[in-house]
Amino acid sequence: MSARDAVGGLAVAMGTLGRRQRLENSEFTVRVYPGALAEGTIYCPISARKSTTAAEAIERVLERLRLDRARCYVLAEVKEFGGEEWILNPGDCPVQRMLLWPRGALEPTTSSTTTSDYRFLLRQKNLDGSIHYGGSLQMWLRVTEERRRMVERGLLPPPRPVAHGDHADLCGLPQLSERALLDNLRARFHQEKIYTYVGSILIVINPFRFLPIYNPKYVKMYDDHSLGDLEPHIYAVADVAYHAMLQRQSNQCIVISGESGSGKTQSTNFLIHHLTALSQKGFASGNQKQVRLPHVNEAPGPRNLSAELARGGSG
Numbered sequence: 001m002s003a004r005d006a007v008g009g010l011a012v013a014m015g016t017l018g019r020r021q022r023l024e025n026s027e028f029t030v031r032v033y034p035g036a037l038a039e040g041t042i043y044c045p046i047s048a049r050k051s052t053t054a055a056e057a058i059e060r061v062l063e064r065l066r067l068d069r070a071r072c073y074v075l076a077e078v079k080e081f082g083g084e085e086w087i088l089n090p091g092d093c094p095v096q097r098m099l100l101w102p103r104g105a106l107e108p109t110t111s112s113t114t115t116s117d118y119r120f121l122l123r124q125k126n127l128d129g130s131i132h133y134g135g136s137l138q139m140w141l142r143v144t145e146e147r148r149r150m151v152e153r154g155l156l157p158p159p160r161p162v163a164h165g166d167h168a169d170l171c172g173l174p175q176l177s178e179r180a181l182l183d184n185l186r187a188r189f190h191q192e193k194i195y196t197y198v199g200s201i202l203i204v205i206n207p208f209r210f211l212p213i214y215n216p217k218y219v220k221m222y223d224d225h226s227l228g229d230l231e232p233h234i235y236a237v238a239d240v241a242y243h244a245m246l247q248r249q250s251n252q253c254i255v256i257s258g259e260s261g262s263g264k265t266q267s268t269n270f271l272i273h274h275l276t277a278l279s280q281k282g283f284a285s286g287n288q289k290q291v292r293l294p295h296v297n298e299a300p301g302p303r304n305l306s307a308e309l310a311r312g313g314s315g
């Protein structure tokens, strides 16, 4: 699917500015379903930009629905009827999440029902930090009931099957298609799993924010394991190369490839970080093999998956 398709029906600003700038400046309509928090309101549409945070979006919803501000609220993203809810951090940007949804989920609707289960729910947070789920499932059932009846009568197409399962190695996918690959990567990305194997190749999707997966605990965890033993990680690649160097007594090479901004330099830093840690450990135990810094292949990569997913990928 092209980038244009992915944002079809959403982007309102057209002009001579570059596509990226247009996206940054565009106003999007985010539908927030308050459920039982505002009986009688199916959804509250608010306008937001790509940079609008969840906290700002909640503020707009509270203002429009005149909800009790003494309470604490969060936005939850759902992609499947009755499926898991992903709570957005206050600094997360709902529009950026929406841009990862398939095209059908973004199309404007004319009735009170929607053609997709992708949506944002407004949730109330309890004092202990847990989420208050009271009643909103019933509201959601009511909202989607009409749509379900129309599907049964053949007036609407049935929802597309959602790819279930989470494959840490794309070679393990039961069905090999671009959509299945991107769905799997997208599902993992939403769980903050930015690394995925394709056999011995590691795909990295740039999260553009720091994830706490590079601390000494992870360095230790990924020491001396075969590829695939643990959750995919850049440290696992460094570890395999380092131990292959020791065992085979031969040079090893790691090729890092991707488009500009995809994270090659950052990945190189993580590799060096892990190789240095392993090297220091080896030195301390009398193993004095020298680790030469990897050379980064600056050739254009096959595809920039981060950008692809951000554009709506396979939608």
Ligand SMILES: Nc1ncnc2c1ncn2[C@@H]1O[C@H](COP(=O)(O)OP(=O)(O)OP(=O)(O)O)[C@@H](O)[C@H]1O
Residues within 6 Å of the ligand: 206, 207, 208, 209, 210, 211, 258, 259, 260, 261, 262, 263, 264, 265, 266, 267
């Ligand atoms: N693993 C990561 N975790 C968090 N942020 C990341 C990660 N990888 C990349 N980034 C973010 O993406 C930005 C761009 O990454 P980076 O500079 O590594 O790209 P690059 O592929 O080397 O780009 P170029 O080819 O233009 O030099 C970084 O400044 C960083 O903010």
